[in-house]
Each structure stands twice: as C-alpha cells, then as structure tokens.
Amino acid sequence: MMPLLDIKNLELSFNSYKGLTQVLHGIDLNIKKGERVALVGESGSGKSVTARLVLGLLQEARNAKASGEVLFDGSDVNQMKNKDRAGLRGTDISMIFQDPTSSLNPSFTIETQFHDVLKRRTPDLTKEMSFERACALLDDVAIPDPKRVLKSYNFQMSGGMNQRIMIAMALANKPKLLLADEPGTALDVTVQSQTLQLMRDLVSENDTAVLLISHNLGVVREFADRLYVIYRGRIVEEGPTALIFNNPQHAYTKALLSAIPRITGGGLPQIAEQTDDYLAPKITHGAI
Amino acid sequence: MSFFEIQNLSKTFKTKHGDVNAVQDVSFSVEQGECLAVVGESGSGKSTIANMILGILAPTSGAISMKGSKLPQKRSKEHRRAIQFVQQNPLSALNPKRTIGASVRLGLDTYHMGEPQERWSQVEKALSDVGLDAELRSRSPSGLSGGQRQRVSIARALACEPELLVLDEPTSALDVLVQARVLQLLNALRIEKNLTYIFITHDLAVVRNVADRVAVFKAGQLVELDTTENIFTNPGTQYTRELINAVPVIDEDEIMLKNKLVANL
Numbered sequence: 001m002m003p004l005l006d007i008k009n010l011e012l013s014f015n016s017y018k019g020l021t022q023v024l025h026g027i028d029l030n031i032k033k034g035e036r037v038a039l040v041g042e043s044g045s046g047k048s049v050t051a052r053l054v055l056g057l058l059q060e061a062r063n064a065k066a067s068g069e070v071l072f073d074g075s076d077v078n079q080m081k082n083k084d085r086a087g088l089r090g091t092d093i094s095m096i097f098q099d100p101t102s103s104l105n106p107s108f109t110i111e112t113q114f115h116d117v118l119k120r121r122t123p124d125l126t127k128e129m130s131f132e133r134a135c136a137l138l139d140d141v142a143i144p145d146p147k148r149v150l151k152s153y154n155f156q157m158s159g160g161m162n163q164r165i166m167i168a169m170a171l172a173n174k175p176k177l178l179l180a181d182e183p184g185t186a187l188d189v190t191v192q193s194q195t196l197q198l199m200r201d202l203v204s205e206n207d208t209a210v211l212l213i214s215h216n217l218g219v220v221r222e223f224a225d226r227l228y229v230i231y232r233g234r235i236v237e238e239g240p241t242a243l244i245f246n247n248p249q250h251a252y253t254k255a256l257l258s259a260i261p262r263i264t265g266g267g268l269p270q271i272a273e274q275t276d277d278y279l280a281p282k283i284t285h286g287a288i
Numbered sequence: 289m290s291f292f293e294i295q296n297l298s299k300t301f302k303t304k305h306g307d308v309n310a311v312q313d314v315s316f317s318v319e320q321g322e323c324l325a326v327v328g329e330s331g332s333g334k335s336t337i338a339n340m341i342l343g344i345l346a347p348t349s350g351a352i353s354m355k356g357s358k359l360p361q362k363r364s365k366e367h368r369r370a371i372q373f374v375q376q377n378p379l380s381a382l383n384p385k386r387t388i389g390a391s392v393r394l395g396l397d398t399y400h401m402g403e404p405q406e407r408w409s410q411v412e413k414a415l416s417d418v419g420l421d422a423e424l425r426s427r428s429p430s431g432l433s434g435g436q437r438q439r440v441s442i443a444r445a446l447a448c449e450p451e452l453l454v455l456d457e458p459t460s461a462l463d464v465l466v467q468a469r470v471l472q473l474l475n476a477l478r479i480e481k482n483l484t485y486i487f488i489t490h491d492l493a494v495v496r497n498v499a500d501r502v503a504v505f506k507a508g509q510l511v512e513l514d515t516t517e518n519i520f521t522n523p524g525t526q527y528t529r530e531l532i533n534a535v536p537v538i539d540e541d542e543i544m545l546k547n548k549l550v551a552n553l
Contacts, residue, residue, distance in 0.1 A: 042463045043434060159330065188330045188490040190534040215463040218493075218536025245538055259468040261493040263520060263532060264541045268468050268475075268497055 002074065003030040004176055004209050005054065010068035012049055012058065012233075023049055025233045026068065031177070034207040036200070038224035038241070040214060040256070046233040047213045051179045053077070054211070055095055056085030073176065090120040094170040098182040100162035104154035110134075110165060111150040114172065121173040137168040141198055160191035167199055174206050181213045196223055217260055221245055229253050231278055239285025249285070251277030289356050290317035291484060292452055297350035299336050299508075310336040312508045313350075320451075323478060323485040325495040325516070327531065328505035334488045336508075338454050341486065342373055354452070369399040372445035376457040378437035382429040388415075388440045389425030395448040414447035415440075418473060435466035439473070446477065456488045471498055492535050496520055504528050523549065 012024040024046050031037045041047050049058060056077045058064045070077040072093065077085060089095075097103045105113060114134035118125050125133075131150065138146035141164040154162055163183065170178055183199065184192035200223060203210050214220050220227060220241065227244050229237040229252065237250040248254045255278070258269045299311040311333040318324045326334050339345040341352060343363040352359045359367055375381040382391055392411045396402065402410055412422035418439040429437055438458060445453055458474070459467040475498060478485060487499060495502055495516065502519045504512040504527065512525050523529050529549045537543060 042465050189492065190329055190530065193534040193536065216536065217464070218538050221538050222536055256465060257538065259464040260538060261468070261471070261491075261497045262539055262542055263493045263496050263535050263537060264539065264545055265496050265516075265520070268471055270472065271465055271468050 001032065003071075004033045004035075004073060005029075005031040005211070006069070006071040007050075007054070008069040008071070010050070010053065010070060011066065012046075012053065013065045015063045015065065020065075023233050024053075027230070027233075027235055029228055029235065029238075031209045031211060033176070034204070034209055035226065036203065036210045036212065036224045037226045037228065038212040038214060038220040039228045039230055040217060040220055041230035042215060042256075044232075045230045047215075047230055048181055050230075051095065051181055051211065051213055054177075054179060055089060055093055056080065059085065090117060090175075091173050092175055093177045093179065094173070094175040095179040095181065096163075096166050096170050096183045098185050100166045101154055101159055103166055104162060106153055106155055109151055109153055114150065114169060117169050117172050133172075134168075137172055138165065140202060141165070141168045143168075159187055160195065163187060163191075163195055164198065167195070167202065171202055171206060171208065175208055178203060178208050178210045179213070180210060182215070183212070184219055185214075185216070192219070199223075217245075217257060229256065234279075235282050236278070236280070237283045237285070239283075243285045247285075249283040251275065251280060291320040291322075291355060293317040293353045294337075294341070295351045295353070297337070297340060297352065298348045299333075299340060299345060300348045310508050311340070311347075314505075314508075314510045315350075316503055316510065316513055318452075318484055318486065320484055321478070321482045322501065323487055323499045325499035325502045326486060326488045326505060327490060327492060327495055327502060329490065329531075331507075332505040333508040334490075334505055335456060337505075338373070338456050338486070338488055341452075341454055342371060343367070365399055369395075369448045370450055371452045371454065372448055372450035374438075374441050374445050374453065374455045374458045377461050378434065378441050379429060381441050382437060384429055387426050387428055388432070391429075391440065392444045392447050395444060399448055401448065410447060414443040417446065417477070418443045419469075433466075434462055435470060438462060438466075438470055442470075442474070442477075446481070446483075450483070452484045452486065454486045454488070457490070458487075459494065460489065460491060467494070474498070492520075492532055493537075504531070520545070 007027055007029040010024055010027040013020045013022045039047050052058045053066055054070055059066055059078060060082055066078055111131060115127055115130040118130045118133060134150055135146045138149060143149055143164055184195055187195060196219060212223055224241050227241045228235050231252045237244060237253045248257055255271055259271055261268060295315050297311060297314045301308045301310055328334050340347050346361050389411050392414055393407055396407045396410055411425060415422050420439050459470050462470060489495060499516050501515050503510055506527050512528050519528060533546055533549055
C-alpha cells in the first residue's frame with residue numbers, strides 16, 4: 001500500500017545575510033494511513049521545519065529553498081501551486097502548535113474561529129450549523145459546558161482548555177494527517193498526560209495519521225507506533241518505538257535516552273556536547 | 289534555627305470576582321546547602337511563593353526569615369544580593385539590548401562587588417564558572433542558544449555571590465540533552481559554593497534527581513513535605529501519587545514504580 005505521506009531526500013536551506021545555511025540534509029520519512037509516527041530531536045535539529053514543509057508553508061517563504069519530494073496522497077507538495085497547497089491546510093492536513101494560547105486569535109470568539117475552520121471543508125455552512133457541530137466536537141475533547149466556551153475568547157481559558165480546543169479544531173474536518181508540534185510542552189504534567197490520551201483516542205477513532213514532533217521521549221513512548229530520531233538535519237535512527245527504546249543503536253539516540261531524568265532516581269549522566277559518533281550513518285530497525 | 293524559614297505565609301489577591309487565596313498558611317524551612325523542590329500543577333501557588341521570597345509581592349500575612357532575622361517587605365541591597373532568581377524563560381529574562389557581559393556586570397555594579405576596574409574579570413570568571421567561553425561576553429542574547437542563555441542567567445545570579453537561589457522552572461524551556469547539562473551544572477555549583485536552592489518545577493523526574501526534599505503544593509496549600517526518597521517510594525497523599533503517575537516514563541523500572549503507586553491508590 002502506498003504510504004499517506006512519503007518524504008524522499010528532502011533538503012532545505014535558508015538564505016541569510018551570511019549565505020546559504022543548510023538545515024535539512026536529505027530526509028526520508030513515511031507515514032501510513034492511520035499510523036502514529038514521532039519525530040524526535042533536540043532544538044534546532046530540523047523537526048519543526050520538516051512539519052512546515054509538509055504543510056507547504058516554507059515553500060512559499062522567499063528565503064527558503066527546498067528540494068526533494070514531499071508526496072502527500074501521491075502528489076508532491078513541493079511542486080504544487082500555492083493555491084493547491086492552501087487547499088490542503090485545514091482540510092486534509094492540519095496542525096497543532098506548541099503554544100495553544102497564542103495559536104488562537106484573541107480578537108475572535110472560539111465560535112467564530114470554529115466557523116472559519118469548518119467552512120474550509122463545507123463552504124456553505126451556516127453559523128447555526130457550525131455552532132451545533134462545534135458543540136459536539138468540544139464535547140468529544142471532554143470540555144465541560146461547550147456552549148459557554150464557544151462564546152469565550154482564548155485568554156479566558158487555561159492552557160489545557162485551549163490545547164483541547166486546538167485538538168478539536170484540528171480534527172474538525174477529519175484530516176488524513178495531523179501534525180502535532182510539541183503539543184504538551186506548554187502544559188503541566190497531569191494536563192499533558194490527559195491531553196495526549198485524548199488525542200490518541202480521537203485519532204484512532206477517525207483513522208487519522210499523526211506526525212508527533214517532540215523532544216520528550218517519555219511522551220513519544222506512550223504515543224507513537226514508530227519513531228524517527230533526527231540530529232542536525234539528518235535522520236540517525238528509525239524503527240518501531242519499542243525496539244528503539246529497548247535497544248537503541250545509534251550513539252545519539254543512546255545519549256538522548258540517557259539524558260532523561262528517571263523517576264526512579266540515579267542522578268544524571270555527564271553528556272558530551274558533541275561527538276563524531278552523533279554523525280554516524282542512519283540505523284534502521286526491523287522491516288518497514 | 290533554620291537557615292531560611294517561612295512561617296504561616298498567605299497571599300490573597302483581590303479581584304472583581306472576589307478574593308483568590310493563592311497561598312494559604314504555608315510554613316517550611318530550608319537548611320543551608322540544601323535543595324528544596326517546590327512542585328505542583330499550574331495555579332498551585334508556586335510562583336507566588338517565589339515572588340514573596342524575593343520581595344516582589346507583599347504577603348497578606350506571615351513572615352519570611354533568613355539566618356534568624358525577619359526579612360522586611362522593603363528589602364535592603366544586601367538582602368536583594370543574598371537572594372537571587374533564575375527565571376523560566378532565559379530569552380525574556382535577559383535584556384536584548386545589552387551584551388551578556390553587561391547583563392552579568394549590572395548586578396556587580398548595583399551591589400558594589402569588588403573594585404570597578406576588576407569587574408570585567410569577575411564577569412569573565414562568572415561566565416567560565418557556568419562553562420561559557422569568556423569571549424561570549426560581547427554577544428547579545430539573540431546570538432546564543434537556549435541552553436547558553438540559561439547559563440548566562442545562572443552566571444548573572446551567581447556573580448552576586450548569593451546565599452539562596454530561587455530557580456523557577458529553570459530547565460522547562462530546554463530540551464532533554466541541554467536540560468541534563470544545566471542540571472549537572474546547578475548541582476556542581478551548589479556543592480562547590482555551598483548554595484541553598486529553592487527549585488520550583490512541575491517536572492517530577494527532574495525533582496527526583498536534584499532535590500533533597502520535596503514540598504508538594506495544591507491550590508495554594510502545602511499538602512506534603514518530605515525527603516525526596518520518601519515522596520517517591522511512599523507518597524503520603526493521593527495528590528502526590530497522581531502527580532508522579534502522570535510523568536511519562538521510558539524504563540521498565542519506572543513503570544514498575546508507577547504500577548506500585550497505582551496499586552496503592
């Protein structure tokens with residue numbers, strides 16, 4: 001079966017006053033329909049730009065230069081017209097950002113923003129119909145009193161509430177692919193674990209594929225079926241989540257796993273700033 | 289007598305929807321050289337307590353004392369120097385228009401530390417203490433990575449030779465590898481300089497590895513205060529169990545620990 005998203009040899013450079021800086025050095029990544037895949041790496045490793053390329057946002061930026069293929073449902077996002085790319089966003093591909101409160105517009109009520117989102121799929125939707133639909137969607141993400149929430153603004157709600165609203169919005173049009181960029185980082189632990197649980201239930205109900213971007217390996221372990229580890233714009237290790245966690249092969253993955261503080265204690269290891277081992281070639285686990 | 293003590297501290301905010309009791313009758317003490325972790329969900333009053341310790345907010349009632357003497361609400365320069373603060377977001381904590389050298393030097397000038405002509409070398413020493421190259425002195429914060437910036441705010445706090453350091457989520461904006469390095473550094477500095485830390489965080493896995501004792505807060509109240517070992521192996525309250533159980537884990541050992549806690553729920 002053809003994967004839903006197939007990224008082949010994706011490269012990206014940014015043009016700055018210092019000259020061309022290459023940030024992605026040939027990435028290969030694929031996601032099947034309904035699969036939950038995680039992309040893990042430190043800040044600056046190229047996780048978020050990869051998501052923005054899939055969404056077709058960076059292809060439109062004048063200082064970015066992308067090459068390679070981003071095949072979504074068989075068509076290459078890199079080669080599409082801007083109009084076609086815009087048509088994908090919010091319908092077949094949607095995204096959840098790290099900071100939920102600043103992702104929602106403070107000038108409009110949640111109701112208006114839901115209406116805008118739902119109209120992308122069904123342009124002739126009336127306000128009354130979208131209100132009904134939004135109520136049902138907020139109910140799915142366990143928001144108490146959805147009618148009151150729809151009349152509110154983002155700044156009147158907690159971070160956890162806003163993130164659940166974002167999840168509801170992102171899944172409103174039943175996208176084929178959801179990009180989740182650090183969805184729990186801005187939330188505290190208890191809210192984070194509830195949010196992720198909720199997101200997992202909803203995507204498996206709708207058979208939505210997810211690309212989860214995170215540096216929190218604990219979250220990844222509980223959420224993803226398959227895992228890509230990215231370091232400095234290169235994929236260094238990929239495979240089923242359980243295999244990588246039980247038996248990490250690449251030096252960088254090992255360092256990343258050892259850096260996580262454990263609730264069983266044992267202190268923290270001394271970690272090298274950077275070694276040549278981190279740039280060793282990619283290791284692939286199991287048959288994909 | 290403890291090194292640092294908080295007695296019956298309360299803070300009430302008046303809003304148009306009525307009074308909000310952000311902190312209610314909290315008492316605890318910290319010994320010199322100790323690391324006390326303050327944990328709880330968002331809105332549990334952790335940062336309000338930090339602000340009161342620093343003298344930014346006036347307590348509604350209660351007292352804060354250090355080395356036996358009560359700290360007044362209007363702090364003297366000496367008090368301000370002795371209690372330093374490291375914030376969560378290093379980018380907004382540093383003035384973008386100042387070089388990092390100037391940021392670190394500001395405290396030295398304010399508190400008249402050493403001779404003026406020696407202060408640049410003190411700045412360089414402070415930077416090298418946190419593992420930064422002294423040449424970075426002339427850079428602005430935008431020219432540094434997140435981990436480097438957090439080190440600068442630690443260097444800035446430590447340059448004033450404080451006795452107590454209040455750390456408000458110092459590593460939650462950093463990724464795991466950088467977090468591990470910054471936590472290592474904080475631990476080493478504490479031992480080297482016999483510093484006392486009040487470490488505010490919601491990440492219990494971090495707490496487990498850096499703190500001597502843990503104070504658990506819920507809705508402005510201190511619900512549990514015990515040694516780190518006891519908190520994690522035998523938590524006294526339901527709320528603490530829930531907090532520990534919410535931490536995403538990766539090891540078999542950790543899963544076993546969580547299962548044990550759930551079994552005792």
